[in-house]
Amino acid sequence: MLLERAWRVGLRSWKPIKPSPARSRNFSINPPTPRALPRWQRYLRRTGYFGFSIGVVWAVDRQFNASAIGRNLRTLWACALITAEYKMNFTPEKSDQIPELHERVADIMFNLFTSNGGLYIKIGQAIGANAAFLPRPMQIKFASLFDDAPQIPHSDVLSVFASEFGRPPSGPGGMFEYFDEKAIASASIAQVHKARMWPEPGEKEGQWVAVKIQKPAVAKQTEWDLGAYRVVMWLFEKVAFDLPVYFVVDFVSEHLRRELDFQLEAQNAQRTAAYVAADPRLSQTVYIPRVFPALTTKRIMTAEWIDGVRLSDRDGILRLMGDLPGSPTPLRGGTRAIMEPMVELFSNQMFLWGWVHCDPHPGNVLVRPHPASPRKPQLVLLDHGLYVQLTEEFRRDWCSVWEGLLAGEWGVVDGVTRKWGVGMPDLFASAVLMRPVKLGRGRPQREAEERGKPLEEMTNYERSVVMKAKLRGFLTDTDRMPKVLIFLLRNMRMVQGNNKSLNSPVNRIKITGYAASHALTRITPHASLRARLHEYHHYLVFRTVMLSIDAAFWIARTRQWLWRVLGLGRDGMGFEDEIERSVRGLAKSSFGMDVGADAFDG
Template sequence: MSAIRLLERRNAGAAGVRLSAALTRLGPSWVKFGQFLATRPDIVGKQLARDLESLQDKMAPFGMDEARAVIADALGAPVEALFAEFGPPVAAASIAQVHRASVVREDGSRRDVAVKVLRPGIERHFKRDLGDFFFIARLAEQLSAEGERLRLVAAVETLARSVTLEMDFRLEAAAASEMAENTKDDHDFRVPEVDWDRTARAVLTLEWIDGIKLSDRDALIAAGRDVAAVSCALMQSFLRHAMRDGFFHGDMHPGNLFVDDQGRIVAVDFGIMGRLGDTERRFLAEVLHGFIVRNYRRVAEVHFEVGYVPDIHPVESFTQAIRAIGEPIHGRSNDQISMAKLLTLMFEITSLFGMRARPELLLLQKSMVVVEGVARALDPKFDMWTAAAPVVREWIARNLGPIGRAEDVTDGAVGVGRFIGAVPELLGRSAVLVRRVDELTRAGFVLAPETVEAIGRAEGRGNRQIAAAAWIIAALLAALLVKLW
């Protein structure tokens, strides 16, 4: 058995139903906690994670008077002065609810908007419940070595940061604006326009989308849409966002996705977003490409180069484990191969080799599972690999090919420089070096007593050249670390 799942049981299906019901009864912050657990199959097990994915983020709406009060307080004006019309809630979730409204443009015409209003008291309730989450996580880490490996306290800290950001709608508006800028030249994807004049910490106003939900396959077909093309566009858009932009939508379930009258996919709800740095983007691209071309050695090497697997393990043993994942998928038709399942299996294997949980990759994996599920629901013969290959090849060619170049691997790591595309291994080694230097700076730079003593002995022997060189090296290293700090 690879690892003892902290919450996994044989009857996980029944447990998942009971747990979902219990979390719903406990309130909004517990619902959000359950949704977070659904993104962490490494903690709760695959079956329970799948059961928790069905946990509905639906709550009873709060009253119109409360909504109006929140808007007036946030925007400094009564609803009547801000909107020409303001209707009842059309959706209510754990953190907020959405109203359909309209505003008057400068030319006198009206435009429909979606107004997201923060649930009154949610911040206070979440702060109170967060203490319980931390207590459980600390206890699990103290009582279980597996709990410590999974970094449960860090997981709760991630949840806390995520929900805190999610409850500030100015940040969600900024996320929508950033994604709109990233995708402005994409012909098959777009983002609703933000109404900044009617957006504040507790209120978000966006362009209203009158598209067809991706969950309504029959309506898409009736409207003349090619569902196979929509499925392909969805997956390629997601991979472009992750690899090209390093910024992706972390909650792309069918309720958040529409097809507009021009056939473009439109995403809404930007409260949960994922970011990938250069290292993570390269990791994703090289792993997917390695599996596509059956280069398992390269898939294994990139894990070591970016520092995800401790180098105490032989790369040959890890290559063997990766081959055990990759070979069974070959010989099957492409539409039978699940990329999301492959990544899930890969993360399970890596846990055997001491790879620590990485929240950014887990959100990526969870999002890919959801996107793949939506695509296959639209087109049962959806070919994940054919859809992904052009995006992966484009990234590889541009970043690791002859004309590729390396960006700074870590903020402030000036001078890492540019590398020719023929030596991607050098890029990986540089990434490891800079990451380890960054970790050292976080702990503080201290010369070991043995080093100081050795320098003293060198001076005592009169070997001043060696001593001077040692002090110069120490000073340069200290200056570099201070600069990076």
């Protein structure tokens, strides 16, 4: 009891001992507040952190994502500049400065495509396929947008082979007996090496082949680039130009993806080779290199090596055919023996096969002596990555348009174009034939009345407004428009450009027109007596028009010959040159567009 009472008294009398100030400072739970840094030091530190973060993102993007983010930022910046340029400077008050505006925008676009490379070159070429409808500075810039790029290092080639085959290209255990480490050609998405296969049993030496290798960065960049392309086209339609351009995005993107699948390209080549082999005439004049499926993957394709002169080497072709001195044994037939099978080949693709090679630029065509007849030329068609398949309905309509244009049946042309959601059949017909066409009477006068005053009296701004209105009237319903027309018209422009570069040795319109008419008779072989009589009359008109076109062609050829004989020039003015001059005149009078002489070369 005494102890308990003492304990309670002690508790009541106990008081906590207060620590001294010195002890309080030494044993405080909260640390002392640091003295604030000067403002300039804080800003400097934040800037350093931000710069370091940007550097890390840039390094990671470049190392693991092939600079896809950086390329997209560059694209969006270019789009912002273009949009701002047109919003601020495309005004009636600055009409005199519009040519300089187009020049600046052309530089921005060209620098963007060449800086980003890869698929951007393909996208730029797709846009440039319609260069004739772009301002003059853009026509010049897009004409120089070549599909060329530096080679990737051999270490990257080894990595592609390791991922695709698990083996090196050459050496012990290699895919080939010999593989040239230096590429013979390098484009934006792939490069080509020459190699020799291992000899088969009984062979002393393996076959020489061309090995096409996709660059490693392309696969990483594809979806990013196509996403940026989608944004760009949307901005151009909705913000910058107010023109219907976005409707082609899905179609173009899908075909660009297919072009990156080399197994699909090998299948395209085999299918085209089968079509050519089944044609008695083309099988003797055209050749598709053999592909080797066992040595082909999605990113590597192996095909037969072909020695020949590229069509892009104009002087080499002319020497090979004896039109220029320097060939000891020129091939027979002259340049006509080259262009005639070329026009027939692509006409058959459009009208008979419905299977069309869409990239026949001169770099993709070789000319060589025929292996079985060394004095005759043979065309070799390369690069089968880009094809379009035509539906039976579209192929029938496409044949009808061509025959209707050449037989003067404007009702047929008008009906098909309206079915396709295309207005202004005159403009469409001119784009198809690549020559001025006026359907019906009084149309030029009505157009002049609608404009109110001649184009020559309009300002740059007013002419641009008229051109945009006409292009919107041309594409009246983009949902119904067959997207394959984009590639078909591109194909035809390239074939025309090839014919022009060789001084127009063949009447391209005549060959194409007869192919369309022949294909149409095969589509509808049986008809009633009344329908047959109508067809006979139709065919008589068709032949009459074709005779007039052929007469114009031979007049142009005679003029060329006189120029050469009189020493006024080796080439003179060919048939295709005269057609292009007429089309440029039509563009100037109808749209106020200054179209360059090389805008139709494709």
